[in-house]
Amino acid sequence: MLEVKDLHVYYNGIHALKGIHLKVPQGKIVTLIGANGAGKTTTLRAISGLVRPKQGSITFVDRELTRLPTYKIIRLGIGVAPEGRKVFPNLTVLENLELGAYNRPAREFRKDLEWIFTLFPRLQERSKQLAGTLSGGEQQMLALGRALMSRPSLVLLDEPSLGLAPLVVEEVFQTIQTINGQGATVLLVEQNAMAALHVAHYAYVLETGRITLEGTGQDLLADERVRKAYLGEG
Numbered sequence: 001m002l003e004v005k006d007l008h009v010y011y012n013g014i015h016a017l018k019g020i021h022l023k024v025p026q027g028k029i030v031t032l033i034g035a036n037g038a039g040k041t042t043t044l045r046a047i048s049g050l051v052r053p054k055q056g057s058i059t060f061v062d063r064e065l066t067r068l069p070t071y072k073i074i075r076l077g078i079g080v081a082p083e084g085r086k087v088f089p090n091l092t093v094l095e096n097l098e099l100g101a102y103n104r105p106a107r108e109f110r111k112d113l114e115w116i117f118t119l120f121p122r123l124q125e126r127s128k129q130l131a132g133t134l135s136g137g138e139q140q141m142l143a144l145g146r147a148l149m150s151r152p153s154l155v156l157l158d159e160p161s162l163g164l165a166p167l168v169v170e171e172v173f174q175t176i177q178t179i180n181g182q183g184a185t186v187l188l189v190e191q192n193a194m195a196a197l198h199v200a201h202y203a204y205v206l207e208t209g210r211i212t213l214e215g216t217g218q219d220l221l222a223d224e225r226v227r228k229a230y231l232g233e234g
């Protein structure tokens, strides 16, 4: 569904991505794990058109994305829940969800909203509350819900577990599996390698701008190098 080939991104002189390759097959959860500064967010920003790669290609269902503006990329069916959630704090939960639906036909809104409220009952209870007053976990649910309101076929998730308590992290990962079960393909960027590898069908390890390892989630969970570097085992 999504294929990234030989992708290079520079920020002023800094070579942030040094020729990465990855594939996200339809219906799967693929994760990209790596330490701070490895280039995970940059990869998602390149896919969504927020940074222009210097070299390489990104194809999504046979369309080349590297020269398209972000709004066209989103319109092709890619939903984004960015790092740090970026909900609009002074808008209500419902208004944030409405913004996620801006490119959808108005007649679909009620149905889509009901779907989001089934996935996240807490958002329904708090639909009139200002997003800035939600807990971290609830804001993450809202960011996910807002991304899903555009009914994307591919969802890009940037560190959804960041800063959340362990139980809430578990809930977020369960939701990712639920939406995947309902047909969404997921590209998940995470520092929480343990949780990400448990839900991922396939995984890539990114280190200073290069993919250094790849395999199924189970393969990487069993890999000595991954266990030492990312799962905190001596």
Ligand code: ATP
Pocket (backbone or CB within 6 Å): 011, 012, 014, 016, 034, 035, 036, 037, 038, 039, 040, 041, 042, 043, 083, 191
């Ligand atoms: P984190 O988990 O900390 O967000 P990451 O793996 O997502 O890390 P990126 O944010 O993609 O990493 O950053 C990759 C590299 O590019 C880092 O060295 C970072 O300092 C650099 N970088 C990112 N954004 C910019 C920018 N706007 N200008 C200059 N350098 C940047």
